[in-house]
Amino acid sequence: MARFEDVPRYQVRLARAGEEDAICAVCRAGFAVSSAGLLAPATIERQAQQYYDPARVRREIATAGADPGWQGYVVAASDAGAVLGAAGGGVSGGTDGTVGAVGNVYVLYLDPALRGRGIGTALLDFVTAQQRAEGATEQWVSVTEGNDLGIPFYLARGFAVRDRVPFVVAEDGTVEAHSLRMSRQI
Numbered sequence: 001m002a003r004f005e006d007v008p009r010y011q012v013r014l015a016r017a018g019e020e021d022a023i024c025a026v027c028r029a030g031f032a033v034s035s036a037g038l039l040a041p042a043t044i045e046r047q048a049q050q051y052y053d054p055a056r057v058r059r060e061i062a063t064a065g066a067d068p069g070w071q072g073y074v075v076a077a078s079d080a081g082a083v084l085g086a087a088g089g090g091v092s093g094g095t096d097g098t099v100g101a102v103g104n105v106y107v108l109y110l111d112p113a114l115r116g117r118g119i120g121t122a123l124l125d126f127v128t129a130q131q132r133a134e135g136a137t138e139q140w141v142s143v144t145e146g147n148d149l150g151i152p153f154y155l156a157r158g159f160a161v162r163d164r165v166p167f168v169v170a171e172d173g174t175v176e177a178h179s180l181r182m183s184r185q186i
């Protein structure tokens, strides 16, 4: 699958038990790189501890697909077993209440050294296929405003910015950053 000589051969597939530490490492690294200068270091650490915690990710691997709202962690795994990138999403009711109409991409991160080689697209394609299989015809993602590593990628994949919403609210109530809500038809 690899198109670049410096990318190991890999496959995109559902994550397996035991891959939680590697998924957390890749997500923490990708989140830190893409949030630098946008979120306070303490916020980045707090978010990482909440979402990219091995015990939590272990449960989220185990419950993949039990409910269409969470279709599981997906990994780009090298033939040697290294996790190069991770993604995950699910399907929720549409704006008119029709269950299965809207796909949500919740997580999409790569080893920062491997950006720009098509792995993110391969992960997004897998998640998109999962969501189409559940009947989704549109797909949404939230990206921190100013994330110049994520927003151009989604624009290149046909997403457009639809809304801007508060993302992180500091403990004193001030809004620390905004998210852009982006969507495309799938």
Ligand SMILES: CC(C)(COP(=O)(O)OP(=O)(O)OC[C@H]1O[C@@H](n2cnc3c(N)ncnc32)[C@H](O)[C@@H]1OP(=O)(O)O)[C@@H](O)C(=O)NCCC(=O)NCCS
Binding pocket: 030, 031, 033, 034, 108, 109, 110, 111, 114, 115, 116, 117, 118, 119, 120, 121, 122, 141, 142, 143, 144, 147, 148, 149, 150, 151, 152, 153, 154, 156, 157
């Ligand atoms: C976003 C991310 C997952 C994309 O994965 P990737 O493997 O680097 O992306 P790809 O190589 O598949 O690139 C796909 C397209 O996006 C475009 N693109 C990606 N990053 C870009 C950038 N910074 N500026 C302009 N275009 C960009 C590429 O030109 C390519 O378009 P093309 O195929 O039409 O030429 C990855 O870069 C990443 O982990 N970024 C940091 C974390 C992050 O921001 N995640 C999203 C949070 S919601």
